[in-house]
Amino acid sequence: MSPKIRAVVFVISAIATFVVLVDASLGLDHFGSFTGAYSSMLLSVATKERHVLNVPSAVNFDYRGFDTLGEEYIFFAAVLGVLLIFGALHGSSTEHAGPMETREMPRETSAVVWIVAGLLPFLAAMAMDIGAHGQLTPGGGFQGGAVFASAVACIYLGLGLPAMFRVVREHFVDVLESLGALSFVGIGVGTLIATGAFLKNALPLGKTGETVSGGTIYVLSCAVFLEIACGLALLLVTFLKQMRKQGEDQQ
């Protein structure tokens, strides 16, 4: 299809889509006046029933916990897909045999190294803080895991690839990630056996406002933290390894 025909087809379909979207939006509530029945109900019962302050967390890990299971496995499948595309599942241990640095990398100045060394524990602690307080403040497993992975990225920025490969051992991280994904299902099966309903909140709920509260919401959030942190770190290492391979191929 030539670019010209493609543009014409796009303009026609874009106008058609836009008309349909505008027509649909006319049926929506006016901006800033939405009150859904389901959400109003959840807002009024979430704190009483589940002892949490962060209602979206309660929706994610409890009321619609099954959807989050699907979301988690989309993430798991995507990480697995990237590893498969790069063929990183086999023979990754032998790749380490050669010299790590093939390109002339500028050496990091000691200022960068020290800044990163200072930043690392702070970032890791903040990630755990965000991840552990998902039921009280904006945060949770997904957000905390992403911040934790950025700490891993900091290792690369400050200390270079070899240091990062030393810290992030792929087989180990892979197992941890799978453990995170598996424990979500495990908790679901556990609650199924205990209460007869999958992912039903069966643990003691604790006191509203305390760190350990919300029952399974807290535990599931920790499982997601483990999976997201390890999955993103694994993605990062896989892409960086490809970058290094590209450098070797060009030489």
Added chain:
Amino acid sequence: MSSALSYAPYAVAFWLFVVGGFGITRSRNLIHCVLCLNVVQSSTYVLLLSIGFHLKAGAPIYSASNPPGSLAVDPILHALTLTDIVVGATVTALLLALAIQIYRRRGTIDPQHLRPMSE
């Protein structure tokens, strides 16, 4: 709020959707194409959050200034947006991996030079 202005957030979402689609059809680079898909996806964030918004409500995360039981915006749409962001990020990673692999095999990432089944 006047009625025309009250549809403006939805219009922003539709604009992002269409302009991202335009970027994809005109793309000469697969990485650019993936980023355009991200623009399309960000339209869903704007749409979801603006549907659930309430002018007089606070965040659905209760605190001292916003005690449990006070008016809050839709928590379900916030949870959906979170799902959306996670899925978007992973799909981006997967597509970028495919783009790298296509470059290795074909030596180009211009979609117009890539023909199906040409090997």
